[in-house]
Amino acid sequence: MIYQGKQKIWADYQKEIPDDHWFYVRSCIRQNFFPASEKYFLVICRDMLGRDIFETEHHTTCAGIAYHCDTIPQETAMTVVARQFALMTEAGYENFVTSCITSFGNYCEILETWREFPELEAKIREDLWKACRREFNKPKYIAHASDLVYKFRGEIAERAKYRLVARATGEPLRIVEHIGCHYAKMFPHKGVGGAEYPCVLSGMAEAWGGQVIDYPERRHCCGYGFRQYHIKANRGYSLSNTHKKFESMEPFHPDMIITNCPGCPYFLDRWQYVISEMTGKTYGQNGYGIPALTYEELAGLVLGIDPWDLGFQMHQVAIEPLLDKIGIPYDPARKYLGVDEKKIKTPGLPTTLKCC
Amino acid sequence: MDFGYQINPSSAVNLDQVDRRRYDALVRLSPDAATCMGCGSCSATCTSSAWSGMSVRKVLLGLQRGRDAEVNRMLSACMLCGKCTMVCPRGINTRQLILTLCRLDKNGEVVR
Numbered sequence: 001m002i003y004q005g006k007q008k009i010w011a012d013y014q015k016e017i018p019d020d021h022w023f024y025v026r027s028c029i030r031q032n033f034f035p036a037s038e039k040y041f042l043v044i045c046r047d048m049l050g051r052d053i054f055e056t057e058h059h060t061t062c063a064g065i066a067y068h069c070d071t072i073p074q075e076t077a078m079t080v081v082a083r084q085f086a087l088m089t090e091a092g093y094e095n096f097v098t099s100c101i102t103s104f105g106n107y108c109e110i111l112e113t114w115r116e117f118p119e120l121e122a123k124i125r126e127d128l129w130k131a132c133r134r135e136f137n138k139p140k141y142i143a144h145a146s147d148l149v150y151k152f153r154g155e156i157a158e159r160a161k162y163r164l165v166a167r168a169t170g171e172p173l174r175i176v177e178h179i180g181c182h183y184a185k186m187f188p189h190k191g192v193g194g195a196e197y198p199c200v201l202s203g204m205a206e207a208w209g210g211q212v213i214d215y216p217e218r219r220h221c222c223g224y225g226f227r228q229y230h231i232k233a234n235r236g237y238s239l240s241n242t243h244k245k246f247e248s249m250e251p252f253h254p255d256m257i258i259t260n261c262p263g264c265p266y267f268l269d270r271w272q273y274v275i276s277e278m279t280g281k282t283y284g285q286n287g288y289g290i291p292a293l294t295y296e297e298l299a300g301l302v303l304g305i306d307p308w309d310l311g312f313q314m315h316q317v318a319i320e321p322l323l324d325k326i327g328i329p330y331d332p333a334r335k336y337l338g339v340d341e342k343k344i345k346t347p348g349l350p351t352t353l354k355c356c
Numbered sequence: 357m358d359f360g361y362q363i364n365p366s367s368a369v370n371l372d373q374v375d376r377r378r379y380d381a382l383v384r385l386s387p388d389a390a391t392c393m394g395c396g397s398c399s400a401t402c403t404s405s406a407w408s409g410m411s412v413r414k415v416l417l418g419l420q421r422g423r424d425a426e427v428n429r430m431l432s433a434c435m436l437c438g439k440c441t442m443v444c445p446r447g448i449n450t451r452q453l454i455l456t457l458c459r460l461d462k463n464g465e466v467v468r
């Protein structure tokens with residue numbers, strides 16, 4: 001009886017994720033922060049796993065950041081989103097996958113708003129037609145890219161070159177995950193596991209050999225919070241949130257953080273530098289930080305893709321101690337080589353946080 | 357380095373490290389304290405609350421979170437009028453509870 005009850009509760013947290021034929025939209029900020037993640041999502045899903053993932057150069061921002069920063073009204077964001085749906089419809093797709101958590105939340109919020117206020121949907125359809133002569137069907141399924149990687153985690157594990165275990169001891173790596181708020185908290189039933197049972201990232205980490213650590217502030221905001229960061233007077237609030245998370249995970253000595261949102265890895269990565277400069281404190285071993293990885297970067301690592309091709313030189317926290325721990329080879333001389341093996345600039349070093 | 361903003365002190369409560377001796381002593385002496393459901397009726401009716409922040413609900417929560425200084429600050433603003441006792445849906449004698457608390461030090465010892 002108890003088992004059946006649990007199964008029923010768990011069923012509410014499941015999500016149907018079609019296996020193939022997706023229309024992919026990128027994130028505006030991820031391409032600057034962690035530029036290889038989206039590319040390798042496509043390489044892994046399309047080239048390695050043979051799925052049909054379509055993207056068009058005509059898609060734009062979803063306007064989510066401007067909406068959450070209170071700089072545009074929701075109707076404007078809705079019209080921008082309606083245009084993305086029109087592109088999907090024109091390309092002949094019904095399943096919509098977004099790279100960004102904020103976009104995912106934005107699309108879900110807009111579809112829910114239209115469901116409750118059909119007259120608003122009619123108005124947006126009219127606005128879109130007036131603006132660019134386009135029409136659209138609403139997507140049948142909306143997924144975040146991490147949903148797909150979660151679905152394919154078994155296939156990735158079968159092809160994996162490395163497992164998330166410490167080479168020297170054979171112990172699984174200690175992984176803390178941070179679930180994006182716009183994925184898990186706005187519409188919990190639209191993400192796998194919601195915020196109560198966040199399993200989309202932990203499912204990947206466990207499938208690839210790691211051990212997930214449940215730390216007290218696991219579900220706390222990463223600190224981005226849009227208005228908290230973008231308005232400088234509020235920025236201390238953003239930093240304090242991230243600081244709280246680090247203080248909470250520190251006693252568990254995590255080897256890495258895995259996230260599924262554009263803002264989360266950025267703040268969990270870059271604020272480690274700011275905290276170290278302000279307080280002199282670092283959270284990793286031997287003066288290093290704790291690497292914060294996107295799920296695509298993690299998938300790429302276990303599949304044996306070169307760390308520098310995955311863009312780890314763009315991280316503030318050095319990845320090398322983690323690579324050494326897993327036993328992934330890398331060429332330090334290639335770290336700051338860009339396209340055509342041309343040397344890109346080497347960044348300055350922080351005073352406290354140790355970087356390679 | 358000055359970035360133009362700072363880290364605010366965290367308000368996180370580590371329940372494993374909280375000192376609950378004063379709360380436990382209160383529940384021993386006035387067992388009805390444990391029946392509070394945190395509805396806040398007491399705070400809503402409290403005349404002192406508007407200008408002092410006194411709230412029986414917050415006092416009970418503060419004790420369970422080891423916030424002794426905050427609790428004492430609130431207790432010192434109570435006028436012992438007893439309005440909160442009249443509205444408590446759980447029938448807790450909140451006025452008597454406040455008086456009991458004033459007799460306990462932070463270690464839960466009866467000192468008065």
Ligand code: SF4
Nearest residue numbers: 402434435437438440
């Ligand atoms: S007895 Fe104290 S707490 Fe209760 S209503 Fe009066 S002043 Fe407020």
Ligand code: SF4
Nearest residue numbers: 392393395396398444
């Ligand atoms: S009115 Fe009673 S039950 Fe409600 S918060 Fe106050 S003491 Fe607790």
